[in-house]
Amino acid sequence: MNYYAVFDVGGSAIKYALMDETGLFIEKSSTPTPIEDIYAFIDTIDLVVKGYEQKADIKGIALSLPGAVDVEKGHIEGFSAIPYLHGPNIQKLLQERTYLPVEIENDANCAGLAEGWIGAAKEVKDYICIVIGTGIGGALVIDKKIRRGKNLHGGEFGFMIMEDYLDQPIGEMWSALGATGALIKRVAKRKGMEPNTLDGKKVFEMADHGDEEVQDEIKKFIKRISVGILNLQYAIDPEKILIGGAISQREDLIDKINETLSQMKNKAYSLHVQVEKCQFGNDSNLIGALYHFLQRRINSKISN
Structure with missing residues (x-):
């Protein structure tokens, strides 16, 4: 079984979960969204991932994020309640920090993907x-x-x-x-x-x-x-x-x-x-973020 660190980033809190490839929650929690800058945000995600790596072989990181997420380039356009997220290449920064594959997607799209996958x-x-x-x-x-x-x-x-x-x-x-x-x-x-x-x-x-x-x-x-x-x-x-x-x-x-x-x-x-x-309420963004990651990785293998 493969395991993933999954995050749903909101204006006030970041929900996170350890999930398997079927969408099953192994454990989940939340932490306040950093208010300082993108580096504090990266530190927060990295800390959670390191904790999960002590419990399971993590195959990747999936994030649900606000704003106009460019899934190809790895950054967020537009604006949201978290200004520092817009501009930096979040995907690249997290991959360089964690040495794990990272995929990002818009939060509302994640909610939709969750319903189409198992909802x-x-x-x-x-x-x-x-x-x-x-x-x-x-x-x-x-x-x-x-x-x-x-x-x-x-x-x-x-x-x-x-x-x-x-x-x-x-x-x-x-x-x-x-x-x-x-x-x-x-x-x-x-x-x-x-x-x-x-x-x-x-x-x-x-x-x-x-x-x-x-x-x-x-x-x-x-x-x-x-x-x-x-x-x-x-x-x-x-x-x-x-x-x-x-x-x-x-x-x-x-x-x-x-x-x-x-x-x-x-x-x-x-x-x-x-x-x-x-169907999934507050868990939908987490489930959809994981599904997006899995689909991106499958499509990447097919194209290669």
């Missing part, structure tokens, strides 16, 4: 994974492969313009309307509260306890999510559309989105559009 999309070839959090990201998978696009922006569904574009140069993006962060801001404004006093869980609890204003905002939130989903179905026509992110753990949310999509069906929009929940 909710394992039986289909073409699917979309929409990750709803502070913003909206996602993965576009065609024939079991990530569709990255010319500028590495394939799957950046949150940039779709949805509302208020006639009287503005651009208008409101889907992320600004259908993300959890957007819901929190709208509820806070309506209730005269500070946004930092709320999170998605608390907002839904307020609705569950009968707050009609919050219920109204959630209804609008679900409609905005549903409109974006309908657009994607007609633009790409995938076999499945999956919803991920912490908010997807609410079973009633998926049900309400599907109910809304059903109500939007008419003579023009005749397709049966339905979404499912991603």
Whole structure:
């Protein structure tokens, strides 16, 4: 059995795991994301890898990272909550430090790959994974492969313009309307509260306890999510559309989105559009990062 050190890098924490080639977790933990610079980050990853090397024969390192990850060149373009990650060749730096093969991939793409490997999309070839959090990201998978696009922006569904574009140069993006962060801001404004006093869980609890204003905002939130989903179905026509992110753990949310999509069906929009929940939750990025590593290594051997 082969073993791998796998990392999911977020703005506040790095989740990491020792995993085998089937996607089984041997052990997992987390550590705060370094705030200093890229060298502190490399030190953190190296320390975890050295610890795992005391327990198993590590064959490689797989990382899920934010931003526009260039898997061919080994660096990250764009921007994220961790500025120092953008620019340096992370793949090269880690390989030189650890003497192990390294593969990197975008976090939302990792979530999508996990579902296609051993999750909710394992039986289909073409699917979309929409990750709803502070913003909206996602993965576009065609024939079991990530569709990255010319500028590495394939799957950046949150940039779709949805509302208020006639009287503005651009208008409101889907992320600004259908993300959890957007819901929190709208509820806070309506209730005269500070946004930092709320999170998605608390907002839904307020609705569950009968707050009609919050219920109204959630209804609008679900409609905005549903409109974006309908657009994607007609633009790409995938076999499945999956919803991920912490908010997807609410079973009633998926049900309400599907109910809304059903109500939007008419003579023009005749397709049966339905979404499912991603299977792996907080583990999806780790699983997908490992799968990406394995596929890259298999393809490398074939090409050689």
